[in-house]
Amino acid sequence: MKEQERGLSIRNILVALDASVHSAAAVQAAVALATRFRAEVTGLFVEDINLIRMSEFPFARELDLFTSTLQRIERDQIERQLRAQAHRMRQMLASSAEKAGVSWQFRVVRGSVASQVMTAASEADLVIMGKLGRSLHRHMGSTAQFIVSRGQGLMLVLQHGYRLDVPVSVFHDGTPLAEKALEASIHLVKIKDGQLTVFILAPQKESAQEIQSAAMERLKSHELASNFRLVIQPTLAKIKHLIRLEGGGPVVIPCDSGDFQGEQLCRLVDEIPNPILLVR
Numbered sequence: 001m002k003e004q005e006r007g008l009s010i011r012n013i014l015v016a017l018d019a020s021v022h023s024a025a026a027v028q029a030a031v032a033l034a035t036r037f038r039a040e041v042t043g044l045f046v047e048d049i050n051l052i053r054m055s056e057f058p059f060a061r062e063l064d065l066f067t068s069t070l071q072r073i074e075r076d077q078i079e080r081q082l083r084a085q086a087h088r089m090r091q092m093l094a095s096s097a098e099k100a101g102v103s104w105q106f107r108v109v110r111g112s113v114a115s116q117v118m119t120a121a122s123e124a125d126l127v128i129m130g131k132l133g134r135s136l137h138r139h140m141g142s143t144a145q146f147i148v149s150r151g152q153g154l155m156l157v158l159q160h161g162y163r164l165d166v167p168v169s170v171f172h173d174g175t176p177l178a179e180k181a182l183e184a185s186i187h188l189v190k191i192k193d194g195q196l197t198v199f200i201l202a203p204q205k206e207s208a209q210e211i212q213s214a215a216m217e218r219l220k221s222h223e224l225a226s227n228f229r230l231v232i233q234p235t236l237a238k239i240k241h242l243i244r245l246e247g248g249g250p251v252v253i254p255c256d257s258g259d260f261q262g263e264q265l266c267r268l269v270d271e272i273p274n275p276i277l278l279v280r
Helices: 021-037 049-054 075-100 113-121 142-150 176-192 205-222 236-245 262-271
Strands: 012-017 040-048 061-064 069-072 104-111 126-130 154-158 168-172 195-202 225-232 251-254 276-279
Touching: 012 021, 012 075, 012 113, 021 040, 021 075, 021 126, 021 154, 021 176, 040 049, 040 075, 040 113, 049 075, 049 104, 075 104, 104 113, 113 126, 113 142, 126 142, 142 154, 142 262, 168 176, 168 236, 176 195, 176 205, 176 251, 176 276, 195 205, 205 225, 225 236, 236 262, 262 276
Parallel strands: 012 040, 012 126, 040 104, 126 154, 168 195, 168 251, 195 225, 251 276
Antiparallel strands: 061 069, 154 276
16 A cells, blocks of 8 residues: 655545445545545445355345244356345445535445455555454454454554543554554544544653653644653553543554564454554
8 A cells, every 4th residue: 555755645535335234434435535535435236256156056045034044055046136235335325425525436346345445546545444344243354354364554443332432542662663653643633623642652661651752742743632642561461451541532543563463463353342544
């Protein structure tokens, strides 16, 4: 994904849509951010090839929720359902984008959901997707988990019922990527004109204070309501606790430390309901 040398540049926003309730939150966030950055939104709906192939097995059945009976899954039926879902997603994106005066486009592709989203993400500055997908359980979907662990650049993960509201929280450990995360958090705060909380992560108090001084200088020109909290020798448990104390606002995470990579990062995203912006 791309970034200009000066400041944070977002011109192309990809929003992955799957007909779940979380897609509505993703569209709302995409349009809000596109308005802020004067960006174009691309809606992507993937016809899951694995779901289509499943209909070819003679034992494939689905449960009818009205009759509580098992019925055979037919390929043409699945394809009709996918087309209908794509049409609804297109209408939802069109309505939100046109109301806000945002440029948009919509694409339908067929293939593995994770790989198709990853391919499209390589041409975007920001990827937005729902966390839970269409399954009934309340843990992060397999597609979101794959992209969270292997994606690059900016990625916003959303859960139904949580919006890009305030306050905004950002974790800062003094690295260049943390500076990029701070810049992104400034934009999120300005969408709602709210408060920014900066969590300074450091192994000792002295280095934390140095990072805080530099961040305070960086925020001066923006005239934001902000506060700082020093987190000495941070752990994943401590980080999750701090996020919960801040409420349901967005959390911006620079993914270059041990706590914000791989399995640890997936656990954090899975267990925190807040919108999470991953910066890589």
